[in-house]
Amino acid sequence: MPTIPVNTSTNDTVLVPAPQENQFIRVLGFDLVASGAVDISLKSGSTTIYGPTYAANAAGGGLVLNVDPNRDLDCAVGQPLKIGLSSPVFVGGSLTYVIKGA
Numbered sequence: 001m002p003t004i005p006v007n008t009s010t011n012d013t014v015l016v017p018a019p020q021e022n023q024f025i026r027v028l029g030f031d032l033v034a035s036g037a038v039d040i041s042l043k044s045g046s047t048t049i050y051g052p053t054y055a056a057n058a059a060g061g062g063l064v065l066n067v068d069p070n071r072d073l074d075c076a077v078g079q080p081l082k083i084g085l086s087s088p089v090f091v092g093g094s095l096t097y098v099i100k101g102a
Helices: none
Strands: 003-008 013-016 023-034 038-044 047-055 063-065 081-085 091-101
Touching (some): 003 081, 013 091, 023 047, 047 081
Antiparallel strands (some): 003 091, 013 081, 023 063
């Protein structure tokens, strides 16, 4: 289960490149903190799979998601995982994922 750093202020930044055609990305969890007010979403290519969720630079103002056995955050087969930001605000943290076969 790779864990990657998230450090961006750009909308539609690719966090995990598209896997092979017969594979998909499953997000297992993340811990994100914004330096200001911003709506954050995760995308499978151009399709939103999580959010948008509001985050702000305040005590406890980050977003945390751990594995939820009742909800998978899956990208479509062969699609990259991107982060969507409603404004150019710095977002940092980490994200854990796996590559699965279709």
